[in-house]
Amino acid sequence: MLSRHADLYSIGxxxxxxxxxxxxxxxxxxxxxxxxxxxxxxQVLREGRKMRVLPLQALPDDAKxxxxxxxxxxxxxxxxxxxxxxxxRCIRALEERLDFKIDAIACEEIGxxxxxxxxxxxALADLPVVDCDGMGRAFPEMQMTTYSIYGHRSTPSAMxxxxxxxxxxxxxxxxxxxxxxxxxxxxxxxxxxxxASAPMPGVFVKRFAIPDSYSRxxxxxxxxxxxxxxxxxxxxxxxxxxxxxxxxxxxxxxVRRELKGGFVAGEARIEGFDKHEGDVASxxxxxxxxxxxxxxxxxxxxxxxxxxxxxxTGEAITTELLRYGQRVSVLALPCHPLLRTPEALAxxxxxxxxxxxxxxxxxxxxxxxxxxxxxxxxx
Amino acid sequence: MLSRHADLYSIGxxxxxxxxxxxxxxxxxxxxxxxxxxxxxxQVLREGRKMRVLPLQALPDDAKxxxxxxxxxxxxxxxxxxxxxxxxRCIRALEERLDFKIDAIACEEIGxxxxxxxxxxxALADLPVVDCDGMGRAFPEMQMTTYSIYGHRSTPSAMxxxxxxxxxxxxxxxxxxxxxxxxxxxxxxxxxxxxASAPMPGVFVKRFAIPDSYSRxxxxxxxxxxxxxxxxxxxxxxxxxxxxxxxxxxxxxxVRRELKGGFVAGEARIEGFDKHEGDVASxxxxxxxxxxxxxxxxxxxxxxxxxxxxxxTGEAITTELLRYGQRVSVLALPCHPLLRTPEALAxxxxxxxxxxxxxxxxxxxxxxxxxxxxxxxxx
Numbered sequence: 001m002l003s004r005h006a007d008l009y010s011i012g013x014x015x016x017x018x019x020x021x022x023x024x025x026x027x028x029x030x031x032x033x034x035x036x037x038x039x040x041x042x043q044v045l046r047e048g049r050k051m052r053v054l055p056l057q058a059l060p061d062d063a064k065x066x067x068x069x070x071x072x073x074x075x076x077x078x079x080x081x082x083x084x085x086x087x088x089r090c091i092r093a094l095e096e097r098l099d100f101k102i103d104a105i106a107c108e109e110i111g112x113x114x115x116x117x118x119x120x121x122x123a124l125a126d127l128p129v130v131d132c133d134g135m136g137r138a139f140p141e142m143q144m145t146t147y148s149i150y151g152h153r154s155t156p157s158a159m160x161x162x163x164x165x166x167x168x169x170x171x172x173x174x175x176x177x178x179x180x181x182x183x184x185x186x187x188x189x190x191x192x193x194x195x196a197s198a199p200m201p202g203v204f205v206k207r208f209a210i211p212d213s214y215s216r217x218x219x220x221x222x223x224x225x226x227x228x229x230x231x232x233x234x235x236x237x238x239x240x241x242x243x244x245x246x247x248x249x250x251x252x253x254x255v256r257r258e259l260k261g262g263f264v265a266g267e268a269r270i271e272g273f274d275k276h277e278g279d280v281a282s283x284x285x286x287x288x289x290x291x292x293x294x295x296x297x298x299x300x301x302x303x304x305x306x307x308x309x310x311x312x313t314g315e316a317i318t319t320e321l322l323r324y325g326q327r328v329s330v331l332a333l334p335c336h337p338l339l340r341t342p343e344a345l346a347x348x349x350x351x352x353x354x355x356x357x358x359x360x361x362x363x364x365x366x367x368x369x370x371x372x373x374x375x376x377x378x379x
Numbered sequence: 380m381l382s383r384h385a386d387l388y389s390i391g392x393x394x395x396x397x398x399x400x401x402x403x404x405x406x407x408x409x410x411x412x413x414x415x416x417x418x419x420x421x422q423v424l425r426e427g428r429k430m431r432v433l434p435l436q437a438l439p440d441d442a443k444x445x446x447x448x449x450x451x452x453x454x455x456x457x458x459x460x461x462x463x464x465x466x467x468r469c470i471r472a473l474e475e476r477l478d479f480k481i482d483a484i485a486c487e488e489i490g491x492x493x494x495x496x497x498x499x500x501x502a503l504a505d506l507p508v509v510d511c512d513g514m515g516r517a518f519p520e521m522q523m524t525t526y527s528i529y530g531h532r533s534t535p536s537a538m539x540x541x542x543x544x545x546x547x548x549x550x551x552x553x554x555x556x557x558x559x560x561x562x563x564x565x566x567x568x569x570x571x572x573x574x575a576s577a578p579m580p581g582v583f584v585k586r587f588a589i590p591d592s593y594s595r596x597x598x599x600x601x602x603x604x605x606x607x608x609x610x611x612x613x614x615x616x617x618x619x620x621x622x623x624x625x626x627x628x629x630x631x632x633x634v635r636r637e638l639k640g641g642f643v644a645g646e647a648r649i650e651g652f653d654k655h656e657g658d659v660a661s662x663x664x665x666x667x668x669x670x671x672x673x674x675x676x677x678x679x680x681x682x683x684x685x686x687x688x689x690x691x692t693g694e695a696i697t698t699e700l701l702r703y704g705q706r707v708s709v710l711a712l713p714c715h716p717l718l719r720t721p722e723a724l725a726x727x728x729x730x731x732x733x734x735x736x737x738x739x740x741x742x743x744x745x746x747x748x749x750x751x752x753x754x755x756x757x758x
Contacts (some may be wrong), residue, residue: 091550097476158549164557168547170472170537175545184567188559 011051011119016041016223019214023115023314025224025238025240026217030288031112031138031266032074033318036081040239049123054104056132063202064101065092065130065205067147069108069117069195071159071182074287075264075320076191077113085251087121090196093158093166102199106130108145110213111288112318113139113235117194128209132209136240136336137305137349140287142182142262143175144348146338147200147266154178154197160188210336222343224314233313235329237305244333245363249274249311252326257319263287267285268308268322269286270330281330283308285319290353292330298308302357303340304363305333309338334363386437387507390498390593391432395420396426397600398593402494403695404603404617405596407684409643409667410491411453411516411698415460420495420502428502433483435511435590443480443579445473446526448487448496450538450561451571453666454643454699458490459571460540466500469575472545481578485509485532487524490517490667491697498571511588514528514727515715516684519642519666521561523727525717526579528732529587533557533576540568543724584628589715603693612710613693617686623712626671626679627660628653628690631705636698642666645703647687649709660709662687664698669732671709680734681726682719684712713742 004168011019020038023031045051047311059065068087070077095102103123104240108114110133122129134145148154155172159182167185172178223241227234250272265286272279284291289306292299300306307319311327339348340362350358389413390398392583397610400416402410424430438444447466449456484501487493489512501508513524527533532555538546547565549556567571596715602620605615618625629651636645644665651658661672671678679685687696718727729737 042593043462060394097549163552164550165552165560166549168476169546170476170545171543173542173544177542180567181544181546181564184563185560188563334533 006222006286007055008052011053013042015218018044018218019115020221021224021315022217022219022221023110023112025220025307025309026136026305027111027138027316027318028033028288028307029285029317029319030074030140031109031114032070032077033321034116035119036078037113037116040082040084041120042146044120044123045252049121051119052128053131053214054128056130056206056209059104059130059202059206061201061203062143063207064199065104065106065202066102067106067108067118067134067197068121069114069144070192072186072192072196073120073259073264074318075111075259080119080190082192085124086160086162086194087117087165087196088124089160090158090194091125093160093168093372094136095262097156097168098199102127104128104130106200106205106209107133109133109135109137110210110217114138117219122250123183126284129214130205130209131214132205132211134209136213136226136339137222137303138288139348142179142195144352146208146210146344147197148175149344149347150152152198152200152204157182157197159185159195159196160345161193163189165189174344192282208338212329212336220276227314233267233301235309235311238309238314239331242333244305244331246329247293247328247332248272248279249276250281250328252322252324252328255322255324257322264319270328284355286353287319289319291350291355291358292332295332298358300332300363302353303335303344303352303360303362305335307331307333332363361370384433385430387615388433392421392424394597394670395424396428397597397604398494398552398605399484399600400694401596401600401619402489402491404599404686404688404699405489405684406491406517406695406697407667407686408664408696408698409453409511409519410488411456412494412700413451413492413495415457416492416495416499419461419463419539420499423442423499423502429505430502431497432510432593433505433507435585435588438509438581440481440582441581442482443578444483444485444541444571444581444584445470445481445483445575445578446487446497446524447573447575448501450521450574451565452638452643453491453614454571454638454684457699459519459569461571464503464587465539465541466571466575468539468704469573470504470539471501472539472547473535474574476535476537476547477578481506482514483507483509485579485584485588486512488514488517489510489589489596490514494596495515507595508686509584510593511587511590511594513588515592515718517667518727521558521574523731525587526576528555528723528726529575531579531583536561536576537571538564538572538574540555541571542568544568552739553734558725570710589717590738606693614688614690614710617688617693618710621712623684623710625708625710626711627658629660629706629707631701631703634701634703636664636701649707662709663734664723665732666698668698670729670734670737671711676738679711679742680721680737680739681732682714682739683715686710686712691754711742
């Protein structure tokens with residue numbers, strides 16, 4: 001029984017509070033604000049359920065691991081609260097369809113509220129959560145996981161909503177077809193449901209998952225909280241922890257945002273102040289922050305992380321909470337190397353978002369001397 | 380083995396040709412033109428497959444009967460031909476999900492191309508088709524069968540498209556939820572797929588299916604063909620066979636038609652000639668012909684059948700083939716009593732189509748002396 005494994009570590013209320021902060025930052029504006037997920041996670045803990053995380057390398061090769069998460073538009077999941085057991089019903093439907101028991105839960109995306117969902121489902125199912133995820137951040141579509149990119153076929157999968165509907169995507173002609181069909185269903189279900197993908201063997205997860213996602217997000221959250229307590233610069237602490245860079249500071253001057261095909265799509269404009277006085281930045285959004293431009297010139301591109309933070313608290317602002325007048329810092333954080341291979345960039349690089357006219361230039365290279373007008377290069 | 384049952388009767392090429400004509404008339408404009416389905420059925424027969432129909436009353440009480448049909452917009456199913464085994468894959472997916480074998484195939488709707496699909500699937504699966512259907516005509520939505528109306532829960536169901544995608548609607552919160560989710564998926568799949576519903580016990584089918592649908596549609600088709608051969612009045616022959624009435628003759632003067640949410644919706648206008656000179660008729664369409672009005676006054680309302688026929692040949696014109704200038708006869712045929720109960724009218728009466736301001740008045744009552752301006756009453 002994996003849930004009795006010696007290497008397991010426990011998640012308590014302090015970890016959930018820190019995870020809320022860390023997951024919001026790694027959400028790069030998307031994945032949904034983890035606040036409501038946090039409340040649900042705390043409720044599950046207070047009911048006496050156990051949340052246990054298993055280090056990725058402790059996972060047995062033959063373990064059957066199922067990733068689970070919310071699917072839909074974050075905006076909707078804030079306005080219409082989950083019934084609570086959607087994810088558990090997904091697991092049960094998948095077990096019934098496949099006629100075997102699942103050994104562990106994995107996270108699809110550590111960014112945003114999908115960081116909470118696997119912990120909640122695993123606690124309800126008395127299973128461990130593996131310390132990993134499929135994105136190392138948030139992305140808007142299901143085929144955008146390292147699981148799918150590196151060859152896992154995510155069907156049969158099970159999708160459940162708060163009405164009690166259970167849909168099994170038994171076979172999809174491709175990962176993109178799975179996304180299309182699930183997206184059509186989630187829109188019909190009101191825009192926010194849960195989905196559990198086909199089981200992966202432990203050996204595959206160890207090789208292709210983004211490692212240590214829960215440890216990282218929790219530590220990142222603690223770093224921010226500690227800076228806040230010490231009146232230190234939280235933004236600077238995040239950059240240090242994530243080896244990222246502060247690329248802009250300014251005031252939100254315009255937010256264009258619409259619900260389109262189940263996604264939040266749009267653009268935010270930021271008028272610079274302090275040392276960015278006179279500059280104008282723009283951020284293209286599709287659930288997440290995808291492209292950062294300064295004075296019309298593209299600087300940071302997905303899959304690197306673009307994070308909008310409240311300039312005072314250092315806490316992340318998700319795309320659906322962006323408002324005129326907010327004073328923000330914009331950070332650029334390098335993505336995991338598993339997202340930078342050619343096969344990954346075909347799915348989660350600019351071309352994967354209909355932005356094929358943009359080239360992906362890794363953040364570290366941008367940051368190299370003479371490579372472009374980044375924060376450091378300008379000074 | 381039901382497929383060796385003594386009461387079975389065979390369907391050959393002559394029956395398929397007659398069924399094409401009869402099913403098109405019973406389609407009341409919808410259900411798709413059966414022509415392409417006929418070609419597919421003939422192809423299956425020529426490959427040496429057997430098509431066998433089992434009389435409804437010969438069905439054993441404990442037989443497991445699955446209804447199967449096409450789902451989507453008829454217009455699309457004409458432009459994008461099926462791969463051919465979508466329906467068979469639905470049956471197989473359902474058998475795998477439920478872990479038992481299916482005994483017989485039933486028809487969802489005898490009107491239009493869905494009359495052909497069960498024969499094709501049954502021939503490929505070497506199963507009999509029961510002589511019945513769930514509509515006695517065509518309707519645009521899945522919950523509009525006597526199966527659903529009288530208590531059958533149609534999930535788990537399986538839906539397959541020509542790409543190879545297999546979706547199982549494992550549980551739906553209601554029959555309407557099943558329709559909504561399947562509709563969302565079929566639109567994502569390109570607008571024309573196949574769906575097999577949860578098995579029904581034979582005893583249920585015998586009580587709540589519309590009986591003798593295949594015998595009736597084939598005989599109706601033969602009646603038309605015979606009238607054509609004898610230069611007799613095919614329209615008059617149909618009215619006599621179906622105990623219906625000729626309500627209008629005229630020329631199509633306008634067709635408004637659009638694809639909306641996976642349906643063909645619109646209205647046709649007909650300018651009368653001969654004894655209807657000076658009158659204008661209008662027919663409201665949602666895949667099928669729903670409401671017939673004369674000079675602005677409603678006369679025939681769904682679920683009674685409104686059939687538009689070519690005035691010379693007596694063959695049905697489906698809504699997607701209506702064109703300016705066609706010379707047509709409009710018939711009104713009474714629906715089966717199972718569609719006239721209060722529980723049926725709530726689903727397939729005018730209120731089921733967003734036409735709640737209209738009252739359903741059974742055709743026979745309309746036709747009674749003094750009940751309204753029908754064809755006979757006017758003369």
